[in-house]
Amino acid sequence: MAFVSAAVAAAVPVLAAGFVGVVALLIVGTGGVVVAVAALYSFVTRFGILRWISLAVALLAPIIVVVSFVRANLLWVVVVSGVLAVVTVGAARIALRGSDSDSTMPEYSVPPPQRPFLIMNPRSGGGKVSKYDLVRKAEELGARVALLEGPEDIDVTALAQEAVADGADLLGVAGGDGTQALVAAVAVEHDLPFLVISAGTRNHFAMDLGLDRADPTRSLDALRDGVELRVDLGTVNGRPFVNNASFGVYAEIVRSPAYRDDKTATVLALLPDLLNGHSGPRLVARIGAIAVAGPQAILVSNNPYGSNDLAGLSHRVRLDRGVLGAVTLSVTSTREAVGLLRRTSVRGLSQDTATELTVDADAPEIPVGVDGESMLLETPVRCAIRPAALRVRVPRNRPGVRPAAAAFDWARLWQTAHRARP
CATH class of the missing domain: 2.60.200.40 (Tumour Suppressor Smad4)
Structure with a gap:
């Protein structure tokens, strides 16, 4: 379907507009794209009046292209070819998509923790800790919760170390990715499971773990019905990072x-x-x-x-x-x-x-x-x-990780088409 759609998309302008029309389409369309992209790049690399002139050019370029096509009665040709191009890209990405197993990390069944300890930042994510009543819900599940209230320079590493010394058998964080990395390092040091609660602003780590970023309370389900993932941990000059x-x-x-x-x-x-x-x-x-x-x-x-x-x-x-x-x-x-x-x-x-x-x-x-x-x-x-340094506890039932869209590649697509033939 990808190859057929691409061929038809290329043929429609030739049949409808002729050779001269096709050349005009290419000159105007390609020129408009180049001018718009170059103007946008100029916008982010210039100061003062030149910056705003570049932005105006970037906005006007596609408008001028559309007006030119309308005046030449060729807009419908562009629309038809554009739709066929979308079909081409969609079909190609489906054909090149990897198997679901490529995006699935192994899960390990584990018993629920007995003495979980959670650190929550009430300022993170615009106040999601209080908005979703995370403290009360975590305590109802048997967790001990420490709130990062007061000065912003609270030593979360020391807080986690004290919890381990007091018998915690799981460490978790409701906060930003930076705080999660520090507590994750303590969990690795003591070989304890680590719980991510998606209460941060962007929740990049939570997204890549397949957690529900819209409702952080679902992360707490891991305390009663969870599985374990063994994930890697990055370090920069010895300091851990999760992203x-x-x-x-x-x-x-x-x-x-x-x-x-x-x-x-x-x-x-x-x-x-x-x-x-x-x-x-x-x-x-x-x-x-x-x-x-x-x-x-x-x-x-x-x-x-x-x-x-x-x-x-x-x-x-x-x-x-x-x-x-x-x-x-x-x-x-x-x-x-x-x-x-x-x-x-x-x-x-x-x-x-x-x-x-x-x-x-x-x-x-x-x-x-x-x-x-x-x-x-x-x-x-x-x-x-x-x-595999970090043992991450996640809910058994969670949205999961969205498979990555395949990059558009004509050479790979051609090879795939030949392999698919009987």
Whole structure:
């Protein structure tokens, strides 16, 4: 179906508009896309009036393309070909989709905990702890709960260690991914199960565990009817992370004091300097035998992200592959940015996996975003993976992990079609 739809999508303009019309369609349509993408890239890399002129061009370009097609009575041709193109992509992704077993981590039956200890941050996720009455519901299930009230610099590691000394046989967190990583490290140290309660803002770790992010109370079901997953834990200079450690552009943005108050404004204010190379130390990433010099951004993840989007930042299908994911991005021109955004070029983008990697710089310390928290770490920064280190307790009945969409690849599609023939 993918190949037939693609062929018909290409034939419709020829039959309806002729050769000259097709050339006009290609020139106007492709030109509009290139201008819009280039203008958007200019918007995030420029200051002042040039930034807003670029945004206006990016908004006007698709409007001009549509008006041109309407005046030439060719809009219906574009609509028909567009629908067929959507069918092509949909059919191709279904054909290339992996089996469900590729996204399923092994589950282990375990008895309910006898003395669970949960740490809850009432400020996390806009107050989800109180909104969903998590303290009362957890205590009804036999858990002891400690609220992170008062100063924000409460030592959650010490709190978890005290709970273990007092006989806790499960540690859990209702809070952000940074807090979860610290308590998870204590659980690993004492070989205790760890419970994630999806009460954070983004809940990336909870999403990749297949938990219900809309209703954090469902996470508590693991206390009475749970199963165990053995997942990996990442470390950066010895500090644990459950999601990722970021360097360069994103780490500099997270470091800004204004970031938490107004994320969008902070990103727009800092991106021009960062992308044009006027701020931050020069980085070198060593991923196994590969060295990447001067990237603007580096993302090191606990297991690789899906590869169906620009920088591999969708979600992780599994957390037990025993490798780090490494994405580096180096964009030095508008042409390279357009190529990456349109997926016609991979110049400037690398995606690899490794069990260890280092990030060095021409500075003794560099900012690093660890699970969204900013910190300064000594260089070289060393990242590693601890396979199957964390015993995560999850509800037996949960939404599960959505399989990653397959990347569109004509070569793989052709091979798949030939294998499917009787």
